Amino acid sequence: MMSWLPENVSTYGGQIDYLFYLIYYITAAALILVTVLMVAFLIMYRQREGRKAVYSHGNTALEVTWTVVPAVILIMLSFMSISTWGEIKIYAPPAEYEVRVVGKQFNWDVFHPGPDGKLDTEDDIKIENEVHVPVDKVVHVQLQASDVIHSFFVPSFRVKQDAVPGRDILVWFEVTKPGQYELPCAELCGFGHSGMLGWVFVHTPEDFEKFLKENQDQG
């Protein structure tokens, strides 16, 4: 099942995948345990001549065991998830590059800072459905929406965040491998939701310089 997971190219994606695999192994073991027991009981205790069912109302020790064991495992999983969650959502490292992405029916408007490195200045570079970022740099995305809720989803980065009208939400990632990555909208946003698709271009330092130069006059 897990082999379908897209290749991870972000710094924190590995932590998400680690938890994903951990839960996968735990739940797979639980599923096999329960299924084997159930099938075994169904075969062993099928109705047969001359045998009466056991008259039992339960077993307190057993019931305590199967309450406590899952509880311990689940709470352990929660605590293991908390630090990763905090790292991704709460304690973003300072930005080394910043873009603004605005979702609208049915496109992503992307604003890149021009040569001055600042947004909301005259040299901003606006491109539809293309996010250009440098590799190995902490990228902050100011995520906005102008009409309905959209969702910024880059499967290869393990990033997903809803864009909510009236809000400015911070998304960050650091990509370790140059390339092109698909950026679909993951929240139903109307009849054109399917096919609302952008691309994130992750550039090597040289390519990124080239991108900035080529678009210098565009602002």
Place this chain on the structure above:
Amino acid sequence: MSEAAASAHADHGAHEPAGFWSHYVFSTDHKMIGRQFLFLGLFMLIIGGILAMLIRWQLAWPETEVPGLGWVPEPTMYEGIIPPSTYNMLFTMHATIMIFFVVMPIMVGGFGNFLIPIMIGAKDMAFPLLNMLSFWVGAVAGVLMIASFFVVGGAASGGWTSYTPLTGAAVYTGVNWGINLWVLSLFVLAFSSLMGSINYITTLINMRAPGMTYFRLPLSIWSLFITAILLLLALPVLTAALGMLFFDRVFATNFFLPAGGMPLLWQHLFWFFGHPEVYILVLPAMGVTSDVLSVFSRKPIFGYRAMAYSMIALAFLSWIVWGHHMFVSGMNPLLGTAFMLTTMVIAVPSAIKTFNWLGTLWGGSIRFTVPLLFAIGFVSNFVIGGLSGIFMASTPVDIFIHDTYFIVAHFHYVVAGIIFAMFAAIYFWFPKMFGRMTSHTWGVVHFIGTYVFFNLTFFPMHFLGVGGHMRRIYNPMQYEYLEQFGDMNVFITISAFCLGLSQIPFVVNFIWSLFAGEKAPENPWEANTLEWSAPSPPPHGNFATQPQVYRGPYEYSVPGVEEDWLPQDRPLGAAAATGH
């Protein structure tokens, strides 16, 4: 005592209505109302199922002509091809119908009505007239929902969760009265459910037979009791939110729009209702499963009190987990941590129930009847649905799988899995409801087809989700990274069609048995609960004499008793001398 009860019954009999309208249409008999809800739900199940088939066609063979639907007028379809706007209507209405007009009417409305009075030894509900009103208000809601398909612009297309601002103004979806009617229908339906739940609660508190203490109630009744309380508390939140949404749409208020309002407020209100709703749907299924497993294992339920307490725990916890639907919504991430903890904890009572079901099978003398097979099917699917929920509970993992087919797989294993408990209930109580037996052979055929194709349909959806396949997309082929899933989508669609075809044996069996099935004896399953002491089908008023309850509902294979069952109302020893 029995004399008084008998004369009371005779009194009641004198008022018994006889005409066609008052017997079959505007009946106040809880059993007839239960059957009406059952038929309403089964009818809607056909519609919801057909919508699902259309969804699957589009996903397997995107933008091709659906065979036989070339006649559907534009703009609903273009020469048989489903356009994106119609596709959004299909999944919105599929979910809405399945949740609100199939599972709720059948499990809560149908079996709640049929079972509560008769299993607690009462003649009828506390408020029979209110009960009738509850059904007919529900039917009006159904008519409104169906009517929404035929208005200009088509039916609702904003998802069953109806997130604002998408649904907050007609301009965003292009659907005006479709969504207005959707809102009105659910608003009206909520009143139907409120009337029902007040009735259930009152009946359960006040009308239990002598000796029927709370801890002698069958678990299906416990589950319906808790469900009724959840309905009573959750639905006002939904109706309030729907009212505000309607105002936003029709009177241009701004409750859920960014100009002065807050889009996320809708999500909080919706899921504050929506998560208890999940337990409203699944608790009765758990109750029915517990009863059926105990009867056909010929064993007392394993850990009766733990089963009752774990349902209470689920009900309480269901109020404080709604935020797990909103981890990536833009809600404060600190809240995400809190909701993750509560969500992990709510998995514990579910685990207890699963292990207790296994404990019930252990050491049993299992009779492989059709209801037992479906109950096992429910447990098997519930285990998968419960375990896949742990993935989403972990906030970092949810970042990736939120809004993908992993979620679709998860909630179909839980909510669509309820259909197994529903079939278990139908096959189990059919003899009591209609006085005839169903065919065992065709029931087994129905079970095998449903179980196999259910899993072939929904299990591969986990793979799609792990691959990042979003839900609610019209055409997966628009995305490069999803092109590899073309074959899998075709496989799922063919399985779904087979799942649909597997229901034909059920329909034939149901209708044939209704008219020509073998006549059912009073207690065909040799079960303990009170309904099996009444004739099949029970007359108006249910019991000839007021039953007296002597013990819990699960006394099977009691040592020293010759038969392997011991009905709740059968006196033993000294009790026998005074009781009769």
